[in-house]
Amino acid sequence: MLVNFSKMHGLGNDFMVIDNVTQNVFISRDQIIKLANRHFGIGFDQLLMVEAPYDPDLDFHYRIFNADGNEVEQCGNGARCFARFVRMKGLTNRHKVMVSTKSGNITLHIEKDGLVSVNMGHPKFEPSDIPFKATKRENTYIFRAGDHTVFCGAVSMGNPHCVLLVDDIDTAPVETLGPALENHERFTQKANIGFMQVISPEHIKLRVWERGAGETLACGSGACAAVVIGILQKKLATHVRVDLPGGSLQVRWQGEGHSVRMTGPAEHVFDGQIAL
Numbered sequence: 001m002l003v004n005f006s007k008m009h010g011l012g013n014d015f016m017v018i019d020n021v022t023q024n025v026f027i028s029r030d031q032i033i034k035l036a037n038r039h040f041g042i043g044f045d046q047l048l049m050v051e052a053p054y055d056p057d058l059d060f061h062y063r064i065f066n067a068d069g070n071e072v073e074q075c076g077n078g079a080r081c082f083a084r085f086v087r088m089k090g091l092t093n094r095h096k097v098m099v100s101t102k103s104g105n106i107t108l109h110i111e112k113d114g115l116v117s118v119n120m121g122h123p124k125f126e127p128s129d130i131p132f133k134a135t136k137r138e139n140t141y142i143f144r145a146g147d148h149t150v151f152c153g154a155v156s157m158g159n160p161h162c163v164l165l166v167d168d169i170d171t172a173p174v175e176t177l178g179p180a181l182e183n184h185e186r187f188t189q190k191a192n193i194g195f196m197q198v199i200s201p202e203h204i205k206l207r208v209w210e211r212g213a214g215e216t217l218a219c220g221s222g223a224c225a226a227v228v229i230g231i232l233q234k235k236l237a238t239h240v241r242v243d244l245p246g247g248s249l250q251v252r253w254q255g256e257g258h259s260v261r262m263t264g265p266a267e268h269v270f271d272g273q274i275a276l
């Protein structure tokens with residue numbers, strides 16, 4: 001079967017995007033792993049599948065698969081690329097797009113300057129919602145991971161995140177502590193691990209070790225998680241610039257009871273066709 005796809009990225013977090021509204025594509029876990037390979041495949045951090053809505057009040061459903069082939073609940077950079085993709089392919093002409101994912105509904109706005117804003121919904125902090133093994137909710141959890149004693153925040157942005165404060169992201173142990181925490185027994189569905197350096201209350205630097213993909217150039221849900229945890233730990237203001245290795249995002253959160261809003265770019269790289 002010949003499958004049409006687009007290659008896109010949000011700040012270098014890259015995606016294979018498939019229109020499964022006009023095509024009828026099934027891709028197995030093994031095929032995703034092969035396609036994600038940067039030497040033997042197309043190469044991407046996540047595969048995004050655009051589908052017809054399950055709910056008539058929404059515009060689309062969208063599925064997200066990590067490079068390791070596992071389906072996940074949320075992808076912030078992917079959501080912005082998704083919005084750009086459905087407009088580019090003529091699947092909608094709306095500027096406000098409502099879409100369901102595995103973890104709930106999100107709303108996307110395509111701004112006049114071409115940037116995309118995403119209402120990422122309400123962060124969840126109850127350990128069972130993340131999911132994270134703990135007897136009660138805390139703003140900072142302290143436990144052992146490998147050779148480290150870790151001080152971290154934990155939150156669900158639809159997907160599980162752990163956020164650590166570091167003095168310098170350039171020397172943070174992302175490649176060692178990242179996988180140790182991703183697979184830590186307290187994160188029962190694994191987790192995405194953010195290493196955050198606070199520059200000022202309105203500005204952070206962030207590197208993210210992503211569950212199922214390794215370190216990426218940017219993670220949208222990770223940026224939201226870091227800002228939310230930084231605000232709860234009283235280190236950040238309500239509007240923060242997040243500098244990731246691939247570029248910057250703006251994240252806003254007014255506090256508990258409010259949704260998180262993220263704004264940033266979404267780029268189309270090329271269209272292709274592949275035999276599966």
Ligand SMILES: N[C@@H](CCC[C@H](N)C(=O)O)C(=O)O
Pocket residue numbers: 013045046066072073074075076077078159160192210211212213216218219220221222
């Ligand atoms: N790159 C994403 C997050 C993708 C999913 C994540 N790796 C997970 O397993 O939850 C983003 O921009 O949010």
